[in-house]
Amino acid sequence: MENKGILIVVSGFSGSGKGTIMKRLLEKYDNYALSISATTRSPRPGEEDGREYFFRTVEEFEKMIAKDELIEYAKYVDNYYGTPRAYVEEQLQSGKDVILEIEIQGALKVKEKFPETLLLFVTPPSAKELKNRLVGRGTESMDVIEFRMNRAKEEAEGMDCYDYLIVNDELEVCVEEVHRIIQGEHRRSFRNAAFIEYMKEELKGE
Amino acid sequence: MENKGILIVVSGFSGSGKGTIMKRLLEKYDNYALSISATTRSPRPGEEDGREYFFRTVEEFEKMIAKDELIEYAKYVDNYYGTPRAYVEEQLQSGKDVILEIEIQGALKVKEKFPETLLLFVTPPSAKELKNRLVGRGTESMDVIEFRMNRAKEEAEGMDCYDYLIVNDELEVCVEEVHRIIQGEHRRSFRNAAFIEYMKEELKGE
Numbered sequence: 001m002e003n004k005g006i007l008i009v010v011s012g013f014s015g016s017g018k019g020t021i022m023k024r025l026l027e028k029y030d031n032y033a034l035s036i037s038a039t040t041r042s043p044r045p046g047e048e049d050g051r052e053y054f055f056r057t058v059e060e061f062e063k064m065i066a067k068d069e070l071i072e073y074a075k076y077v078d079n080y081y082g083t084p085r086a087y088v089e090e091q092l093q094s095g096k097d098v099i100l101e102i103e104i105q106g107a108l109k110v111k112e113k114f115p116e117t118l119l120l121f122v123t124p125p126s127a128k129e130l131k132n133r134l135v136g137r138g139t140e141s142m143d144v145i146e147f148r149m150n151r152a153k154e155e156a157e158g159m160d161c162y163d164y165l166i167v168n169d170e171l172e173v174c175v176e177e178v179h180r181i182i183q184g185e186h187r188r189s190f191r192n193a194a195f196i197e198y199m200k201e202e203l204k205g206e
Numbered sequence: 207m208e209n210k211g212i213l214i215v216v217s218g219f220s221g222s223g224k225g226t227i228m229k230r231l232l233e234k235y236d237n238y239a240l241s242i243s244a245t246t247r248s249p250r251p252g253e254e255d256g257r258e259y260f261f262r263t264v265e266e267f268e269k270m271i272a273k274d275e276l277i278e279y280a281k282y283v284d285n286y287y288g289t290p291r292a293y294v295e296e297q298l299q300s301g302k303d304v305i306l307e308i309e310i311q312g313a314l315k316v317k318e319k320f321p322e323t324l325l326l327f328v329t330p331p332s333a334k335e336l337k338n339r340l341v342g343r344g345t346e347s348m349d350v351i352e353f354r355m356n357r358a359k360e361e362a363e364g365m366d367c368y369d370y371l372i373v374n375d376e377l378e379v380c381v382e383e384v385h386r387i388i389q390g391e392h393r394r395s396f397r398n399a400a401f402i403e404y405m406k407e408e409l410k411g412e
Contacts, residue, residue: 121395123405127404127405127407127408127409128408130405130408130409131408131409149409152409153406153409153410156402156405156406156409157406159395159402159405159406160395160396160399160402161395162395163394163395164390164393164394164395165393165394165395165398165401165402166393167393177390177393180386180389180390181390181393183386184370184383184386184387184390187370187371187372187373187383187387188369188370188371189327189365189366189367189368189369189370189371190366192371193366195371196362196365196366196371198333199329199333199336199362199365200359200362200363200365201333202333202334202336202337203333203336203337203355203358203359203362204359
């Protein structure tokens with residue numbers, strides 16, 4: 001079977017715990033790599049170039065855009081954020097499954113460029129639980145709650161576009177489920193076209 | 207999430223061990239049901255109506271065809287074989303994943319009628335191993351080998367139509383893989399449309 005890694009995009013409701021799931025997945029299994037984003041924002045204390053982000057100037061970033069060196073990018077407020085293609089492709093070629101944590105607009109762009117991308121959407125187990133998390137513990141201002149609600153509405157509109165819904169109820173159970181889903185995906189026929197061709201050729205030879 | 211079972215069609219190269227895998231899967235986990243075929247052939251000694259097959263007369267079988275009570279059927283030599291719809295739907299409704307062991311023509315017919323059907327194709331780990339199994343231990347007649355080879359060629363042509371390739375190298379490992387793939391499939395977005403709608407509705411209410 002093929003040894004190339006799978007490109008995985010993870011999105012999900014705010015507060016769904018997607019970051020924690022991915023962190024745990026990388027701790028437990030060494031066949032995953034987390035994509036590192038490039039950004040034009042300034043490093044915060046303790047952040048290192050090439051670890052949290054690739055820190056770039058606006059000129060450098062725009063050169064990357066022009067040379068099609070980013071899988072996707074977006075501008076938030078005044079800063080660019082994007083996914084450098086080279087690192088991702090390197091990791092995929094070496095057999096690692098590469099995880100990108102991005103939002104729906106970026107996810108759909110990646111899927112368009114790389115149709116074999118696996119899209120995962122992380123959600124709490126129920127709408128009630130989602131609402132609880134959005135409303136918080138009664139300490140949030142109405143503004144914050146409204147902002148979260150609107151964002152969640154937008155996010156929910158995109159759920160159908162994702163391949164799998166990852167239900168985050170218990171962290172360890174969820175991490176195992178994500179791992180199994182990704183490993184299962186390696187067995188998809190369309191990801192093993194070379195193996196199928198090889199079988200056909202071998203049988204034709206007789 | 208939804209509790210309805212998944213309809214699963216299993217095909218594979220002769221000698222791929224698909225029957226053994228499914229038997230083991232049913233022994234290990236109680237969330238699976240094996241579909242029982244109807245046939246017009248006579249019961250062999252030890253076979254029981256409703257266990258190995260539903261034994262029917264030609265008249266009865268043709269009445270089932272006319273009333274669209276079969277998901278798929280085919281005629282081999284002089285006997286009809288088919289999959290009764292009622293049993294399958296009952297099991298799916300009760301939450302069981304229902305397994306159908308049929309060949310490619312039947313598999314594609316089922317997929318057409320029920321687009322959410324999961325198609326699994328069982329294969330040895332390599333073309334070399336497949337050839338070894340087809341050629342046998344040198345005790346087979348040329349006729350038998352040729353028959354197997356031709357059939358394998360036909361079977362290989364359909365591999366692309368299946369959702370997953372199940373590589374049967376070690377039985378227990380393979381059974382676990384099949385189980386994980388099927389359980390993972392329960393998390394596919396398109397199998398959880400009601401959950402997604404529910405989320406959207408809940409968020410709209412705010």
